[in-house]
Amino acid sequence: xxxxxxxxxxxxxKRYKRFLADVVLDSGEEVTAHCANPGSMLGLREPGARVYxxxxxxxxxxxxxxxEIVEADGALVGINTAHPNGLVEEALRAGLIEExxxxxxxxxxxxxxxxxxxxxxxxxxxxxxxxxxxxNVHLMRQAGLAEFPDSVTARGAKHLVxxxxxxxxxxxxxxxxxxxxxxxxxLSFAGDLDPAYAAAFAAARERGVEAYAIxxxxxxxxxxxxxxxxxxx
DNA sequence: AATACTTACGCGAGGCCGCT
DNA sequence: AGCGGCCTCGCGTAAGTATT
Numbered sequence: 397x398x399x400x401x402x403x404x405x406x407x408x409x410k411r412y413k414r415f416l417a418d419v420v421l422d423s424g425e426e427v428t429a430h431c432a433n434p435g436s437m438l439g440l441r442e443p444g445a446r447v448y449x450x451x452x453x454x455x456x457x458x459x460x461x462x463x464e465i466v467e468a469d470g471a472l473v474g475i476n477t478a479h480p481n482g483l484v485e486e487a488l489r490a491g492l493i494e495e496x497x498x499x500x501x502x503x504x505x506x507x508x509x510x511x512x513x514x515x516x517x518x519x520x521x522x523x524x525x526x527x528x529x530x531x532n533v534h535l536m537r538q539a540g541l542a543e544f545p546d547s548v549t550a551r552g553a554k555h556l557v558x559x560x561x562x563x564x565x566x567x568x569x570x571x572x573x574x575x576x577x578x579x580x581x582x583l584s585f586a587g588d589l590d591p592a593y594a595a596a597f598a599a600a601r602e603r604g605v606e607a608y609a610i611x612x613x614x615x616x617x618x619x620x621x622x623x624x625x626x627x628x629x
Numbered sequence: 630a631a632t633a634c635t636t637a638c639g640c641g642a643g644g645c646c647g648c649t
Numbered sequence: 650a651g652c653g654g655c656c657t658c659g660c661g662t663a664a665g666t667a668t669t
Contacts, residue, residue, distance in 0.1 A: 415642055415643050415644080416642090416643085430643060430644065431643090432643085432644070432645085432656080433656075433657085435656080435657055435658075436657085436658070452644095459643075462644085477655090477657090478644080478645060478646085478655095478656080481646095504646085504647080505646075505647060505648090505654085505655090532656090547657080547658075552657095
């Protein structure tokens, strides 16, 4: 995914009210940017951190800038939670996840179950539907190890149950954890931050839910999911 | 019984996207 | 063009527990 226009560099002043972040641009101008990530962003909101903002010319927007990337632990980390679905779609079409390759159709945001939506629905090579749920990951507390989630997520646990239900109905279901940073080659679950999620994941695996993790190459010009990340047991 | 404290819930925040 | 879901936490309120 290429950014439509070059990103604007600056330094984070503070992130507040979950959707807002004040940033001092390198030009010296201080602006309020939209933070498209309502999560806790543990370790990614240090004041003074190098950040990159995209610029929108959409007149309907209240905030012209969107926070896209932050530098942490010497790496560029993508924080915009609007991107993961598209990045995973690109990766699937590129065949990065061999286990899901060969599909004959791909649709986004398809309704299923009761009032739920699946991020991506594939029409598998064998004709079976494949429900793909995308999760954004950006927490790293020790070098090379990505962790999910970065806070308690009851909704995430619910998704795992629903994915298990789809397997029970005869479909395939796959969690795809998109690590929006280049410096992790392993992913595990942060049992200390959300023990319930780790347990729900184990239960879903028992029911036949598949799980894959991929990492990204990130520059101020583009973000591309291009490497597999090992999912630790 | 009245107050203090803790936990549990629902809602709302800005913007995007898909659907009608 | 407009709506509704989604991203997920923090706030306020409500309910629950504990202390006086």
